[in-house]
Amino acid sequence: MCGIVGYVGFQEALPIIISGLEKLEYRGYDSAGVAVYGNGKVSVTRAIGKLGELKKLLNERSAEAGGSLGIGHTRWATHGKPSENNAHPHTAGRVSLIHNGIVENYVELREELEKEGSQFKSETDTEIAAHLVNKYLNKGLDPFDALKAACADIRGSYAFLAIDSQNPDRILVAKNSTPIIIGIGKNEMFVASDIPAVLPYTREVVILEDGDMADVRCDGVRIENNGKPVQRKVQTITWDPITAQKGGYKHYMLKEIHEQAQAVTDTFRGRVEQEEGAISLPELAFDDKELAGIQRIVFVACGTAWHACLVAKFYIESFTQIPCEVDYASEFRYRQAVFDKNTLVIAVSQSGETADTLAAIELAGTRSPTMAVCNVLGSSIARKVGNVLFTHAGPEISVASTKAFTTQLVAVYLLAIYLAQRRGTLAPEKVGELTHSLLHLPAAIQQAVEVNSAVEKVAQRFRGAKDFLYLGRGICYPIALEGALKLKEISYVHAEGYPAGEMKHGPIALIDENMPVVVLLQRSKELFEKTISNLREVEARGGKIIAVTDFEGSKELHALTQNVIEVPFVSDFLSPLIMTIPLQLLAYHIAVFNGTDVDLPRNLAKSVTVE
Numbered sequence: 038m039c040g041i042v043g044y045v046g047f048q049e050a051l052p053i054i055i056s057g058l059e060k061l062e063y064r065g066y067d068s069a070g071v072a073v074y075g076n077g078k079v080s081v082t083r084a085i086g087k088l089g090e091l092k093k094l095l096n097e098r099s100a101e102a103g104g105s106l107g108i109g110h111t112r113w114a115t116h117g118k119p120s121e122n123n124a125h126p127h128t129a130g131r132v133s134l135i136h137n138g139i140v141e142n143y144v145e146l147r148e149e150l151e152k153e154g155s156q157f158k159s160e161t162d163t164e165i166a167a168h169l170v171n172k173y174l175n176k177g178l179d180p181f182d183a184l185k186a187a188c189a190d191i192r193g194s195y196a197f198l199a200i201d202s203q204n205p206d207r208i209l210v211a212k213n214s215t216p217i218i219i220g221i222g223k224n225e226m227f228v229a230s231d232i233p234a235v236l237p238y239t240r241e242v243v244i245l246e247d248g249d250m251a252d253v254r255c256d257g258v259r260i261e262n263n264g265k266p267v268q269r270k271v272q273t274i275t276w277d278p279i280t281a282q283k284g285g286y287k288h289y290m291l292k293e294i295h296e297q298a299q300a301v302t303d304t305f306r307g308r309v310e311q312e313e314g315a316i317s318l319p320e321l322a323f324d325d326k327e328l329a330g331i332q333r334i335v336f337v338a339c340g341t342a343w344h345a346c347l348v349a350k351f352y353i354e355s356f357t358q359i360p361c362e363v364d365y366a367s368e369f370r371y372r373q374a375v376f377d378k379n380t381l382v383i384a385v386s387q388s389g390e391t392a393d394t395l396a397a398i399e400l401a402g403t404r405s406p407t408m409a410v411c412n413v414l415g416s417s418i419a420r421k422v423g424n425v426l427f428t429h430a431g432p433e434i435s436v437a438s439t440k441a442f443t444t445q446l447v448a449v450y451l452l453a454i455y456l457a458q459r460r461g462t463l464a465p466e467k468v469g470e471l472t473h474s475l476l477h478l479p480a481a482i483q484q485a486v487e488v489n490s491a492v493e494k495v496a497q498r499f500r501g502a503k504d505f506l507y508l509g510r511g512i513c514y515p516i517a518l519e520g521a522l523k524l525k526e527i528s529y530v531h532a533e534g535y536p537a538g539e540m541k542h543g544p545i546a547l548i549d550e551n552m553p554v555v556v557l558l559q560r561s562k563e564l565f566e567k568t569i570s571n572l573r574e575v576e577a578r579g580g581k582i583i584a585v586t587d588f589e590g591s592k593e594l595h596a597l598t599q600n601v602i603e604v605p606f607v608s609d610f611l612s613p614l615i616m617t618i619p620l621q622l623l624a625y626h627i628a629v630f631n632g633t634d635v636d637l638p639r640n641l642a643k644s645v646t647v648e
């Protein structure tokens with residue numbers, strides 16, 4: 038996820054672009070850059086770090102001052118570490134270009150372009166797009182057609198903005214699977230990845246659709262889709278600036294819950310070979326000997342990431358038969374943990390900066406091969422390990438992790454299938470089945486998010502409860518733990534997660550009419566029936582049941598409670614991803630009813646960089 042802004046009109050472009058980028062910094066902040074046309078040429082300035090670093094640099098020079106055409110970018114790295122060279126805009130010949138998205142076939146395109154003489158200055162997937170557009174301009178194509186031709190070569194997701202130094206009155210735009218809007222002014226136009234960037238200047242907005250290409254000039258916009266002209270409705274935005282920043286949601290947490298279908302798609306995009314029904318993770322540089330030598334896997338993580346590791350254990354052991362353990366990073370280094378050259382130690386961390394996880398993986402690296410599953414390129418953990426599998430959740434602002442968790446689950450699922458493929462522990466048909474089920478996930482997640490108002494009603498019913506018990510079995514037990522953690526951290530209500538079968542060994546003593554029991558019931562026949570038996574024990578003691586299930590219309594369950602939240606079924610292994618969404622929403626609504634600071638809960642920090 039990155040933030041992009043463009044301006045063409047009669048005012049000075051630079052301050053408008055910078056103010057737009059300030060509104061979009063929530064989309065990425067590891068580097069930033071601008072390209073502005075003025076005095077007969079395009080000047081590019083880029084800086085690593087937050088936008089403030091770019092502003093300092095721009096203050097020291099004046100090349101961009103005065104021009105009234107420009108583009109700007111704030112980056113969240115996906116390909117290529119955060120660095121000045123990898124920051125956007127990328128330039129090639131006459132073209133300066135910025136991008137939000139992922140070019141899936143960039144390796145092959147780069148090879149072709151290099152053979153044709155293009156010289157690359159960055160490690161990014163984006164730079165190939167600048168070279169492609171420049172190549173087509175050199176063949177005599179109009180800039181709009183050149184971008185069109187480039188997009189025809191590209192596979193992946195993109196919002197591209199390009200300017201051509203020989204046509205300094207136009208911004209060329211292309212959109213596929215990542216958002217882009219055009220703000221309509223009087224003799225000026227604004228382009229951005231999100232509405233807040235243009236709100237100080239105009240409330241008239243066109244939202245582009247997938248496949249749209251736009252030729253934006255100060256006095257009008259031409260939009261085509263599939264080579265044919267199209268009209269898109271001009272909408273008037275009435276949001277106040279703060280609501281706009283949160284995409285119209287009351288809190289970042291709710292916005293991020295709603296972003297999960299996209300974040301999950303971004304995480305498996307380019308890693309699923311649909312035709313072969315296989316997983317491709319070229320970023321992992323394990324050679325065959327190294328892979329064959331792995332006799333054990335140990336995951337280390339904290340908090341929500343630790344819950345993702347518990348699910349990972351199911352994936353690894355089921356698909357690869359490699360014994361797998363999960364350790365709290367904070368415990369791993371304070372005991373005589375056993376690990377050696379045949380143990381692969383994997384750190385899972387959204388931020389890549391959690392002090393305990395960093396210390397654990399540093400220690401592991403003294404004796405074992407290490408890798409990480411991480412959301413932040415260039416973070417300390419990502420730099421410390423041999424191999425990194427990045428989640429592509431984009432920046433997560435709310436302290437309570439939501440989309441980081443579901444993308445971690447996708448990443449470890451990809452990893453487990455990949456290891457099974459390489460070690461030959463699953464039949465190709467099974468690999469194909471597991472791989473293809475991923476493709477149904479985004480739609481199922483989207484449907485699960487739509488239970489929001491049903492969950493809000495349940496939250497209203499139970500808002501006064503002082504304690505909650507969360508129960509799950511098998512692969513959904515970690516989700517019970519995650520649901521309980523979400524409730525604790527944002528609503529300050531005590532909650533505990535338990536394997537449903539363990540209830541009778543202690544927690545059952547707590548159950549009375551004041552104790553809501555949130556239970557996860559997977560469709561799997563054996564576990565569903567066993568969990569129903571556990572619920573009868575709860576009912577017999579007057580406990581109130583809130584059930585989340587991917588088994589539609591169970592009479593037995595509906596007879597036990599009126600609080601049933603049904604979510605779609607995709608597969609047994611992907612159930613945890615979908616079941617977790619109503620639990621995020623339940624915590625969210627209880628916190629809102631309790632009037633807590635949802636995005637910044639007391640005593641917590643987004644990234645815990647101290648021991």
Ligand code: M6R
Nearest residue numbers: 340341342386387388391437438
């Ligand atoms: O950045 P990390 O994934 O390493 O963070 C680990 C935990 O601090 C984090 O998951 C924490 O538990 C969240 N606030 C949970 O919502």
